[in-house]
């Protein structure tokens with residue numbers, strides 16, 4: 001699909017882009033004109049576009065360095081960026097010249113752009129949020145730097161073999177990364193292992209230092225984050241691990257040269273691979289190394305910059321700097337800043353603690369207890385001995401405060417301690433983050449309320465003023481303007497283009513919901529987007545979706561709490577009805593499910609397996625196919641979502657209430673005019689409030705009812721009392737999808753039937769099936785459906801990450817835009 005640009009033609013440096021692409025092809029990459037392939041042209045174009053960012057990038061860096069305003073550092077183990085080329089072209093208004101230049105190679109911008117490898121440096125929502133936030137910070141000209149890890153291997157590539165997920169490594173840097181700039185002169189040393197040494201300084205004061213450590217070098221690679229047509233280019237700094245020059249010098253000298261060279265790999269391993277676990281704890285030593293590596297390199301970088309300007313006067317450090325911790329993954333930052341101030345700048349504890357708690361802010365992303373990070377004290381003391389001392393001291397002083405507030409309440413002290421006592425004691429990273437931060441935020445209204453009344457209730461009672469909500473958002477520049485050019489052009493023509501930098505303006509669309517001619521154009525855009533997805537599904541799976549069908553989509557990480565199984569049970573209900581001839585009121589549906597399961601998460605992998613096996617049976621049944629198709633789309637990622645969300649008509653947001661912190665996929669779909677079928681969970685609640693109850697398909701238990709139901713849950717009774725549900729269970733349990741291996745899916749059916757099933761899938765199934773019938777009825781009336789679709793987009797203004805970031809800037813960071 002080619003897009004026409006209705007906005008003003010590109011203004012900056014119109015001439016010469018084709019010349020620069022040619023130059024990079026020839027001189028930088030060493031290719032001759034006659035063997036141009038789209039892949040080479042993609043790299044050359046990226047380099048030519050990057051050249052045009054360099055000036056503003058330099059200026060923004062200088063402006064941030066010179067500003068007297070507060071600077072913000074977004075610390076995150078994940079940045080799920082996806083592709084950068086078309087985003088950069090859009091943001092610096094080069095669309096016209098780029099198309100013209102590429103035309104000479106007989107290539108469209110889309111063909112070239114899709115050769116770029118996704119930067120998959122994240123698992124899912126948390127990493128994508130970090131990427132949307134950086135885009136919004138640049139759009140708002142805020143002095144914010146992102147800090148992360150330059151993983152050699154990002155999120156694994158997923159393919160399906162015999163219905164099962166297979167993981168392949170994602171060597172995204174194989175062809176080089178045209179966006180990054182290595183800055184070896186700004187490398188930092190990071191300590192590991194060793195021990196704490198006590199000594200007296202020249203004045204005789206007792207001091208500590210970290211001695212006998214094995215050091216690893218952190219080398220920064222900078223990526224540009226271009227703002228939208230505002231001359232701002234912010235920085236994402238990613239650290240790569242390398243061996244120090246002094247690495248095992250003794251081994252070199254003692255004749256074990258090859259062994260010594262080989263052991264350099266030990267250092268380089270730290271930034272080798274992203275841990276593919278979404279919302280689950282991971283106790284591996286290498287993971288803690290990654291966390292500390294990011295934190296220590298970033299803090300040293302920032303402190304060095306401070307000292308260059310202010311010497312060792314840290315009086316204003318806390319006022320002028322702010323660290324936003326994306327979940328507990330970088331929570332070591334609390335102890336690391338203390339270490340730098342105490343050990344390197346000889347500060348007194350009281351002042352160091354005041355500074356630290358002035359500049360740390362923590363965002364919580366999950367209510368799942370199994371996702372709360374804990375590190376064993378024995379690992380901590382071996383790997384980060386000096387940090388553990390500091391954590392113990394923080395804990396000691398903190399528990400004194402707790403016992404002052406609640407004298408004699410030993411149970412509470414035990415609950416709140418940074419150390420979980422027991423045979424094998426652990427450090428609770430969330431407690432460290434809360435105690436060390438001035439701000440603790442959740443990511444949707446319900447999530448924040450549940451943190452205050454549940455997981456963090458003790459802390460809320462101690463420090464209510466720390467707690468606040470920042471409902472997530474997504475950037476409309478990637479998730480509407482870029483990925484849905486048809487809708488972008490229709491919006492620009494209808495309400496102007498102000499929504500691209502101020503999504504609240506999208507409300508101007510509301511009156512057009514009543515305009516039949518406009519609804520027709522709206523439907524035409526959706527149809528074009530459905531055709532684009534039909535092609536994509538055919539190319540990746542060989543299955544043919546029908547353009548007249550309802551496009552029903554659930555894409556997200558595979559997790560029991562997200563309940564892809566609930567979706568599948570409904571698909572089986574439809575299939576059963578078709579086979580029985582009970583198709584009255586049924587609308588043709590194409591159901592698409594996609595997402596990666598963590599490689600070690602067995603149940604999630606079995607869910608992927610069952611979806612694929614059910615899809616094989618349904619898609620092979622020609623009698624069913626006019627009414628129903630099911631596809632499991634392999635390798636869900638950012639660039640896939642850019643094709644999926646513009647074509648989606650029904651967005652499945654069906655997690656067990658109280659489990660999904662926010663969700664952001666739900667927002668991308670809403671912006672693109674999908675209607676949501678969902679539970680009262682995470683940001684769904686706010687989506688329904690904004691869209692209007694009548695434009696949202698609500699079903700299921702709410703969070704309070706979930707707690708109540710769990711007290712006496714009897715799924716087998718529900719199944720026995722509901723004939724349709726009985727038939728669904730019988731289809732799976734009867735072995736129709738086992739592909740010759742009886743009992744393969746027992747683990748899933750046993751889970752559904754378990755009275756202690758935490759996800760209450762069977763409890764919500766009847767209401768879900770009934771609500772899906774209402775969806776069918778609503779889809780039959782296309783005029784009304786399109787009206788609701790327009791109103792969803794028109795009411796999506798609240799879900800821009802620009803709004804979210806403005807709230808972070810005003811209410812947490814106290815940050816002002818650069819002049």
Ligand SMILES: *Cc1c(COP(=O)(O)O)cnc(C)c1O
Nearest residue numbers: 124125556637638641663664665
């Ligand atoms: C938006 C997005 C997510 C988050 O989806 P949820 O439905 O909120 O879990 C995950 N992965 C990718 C690639 C995304 O673009």
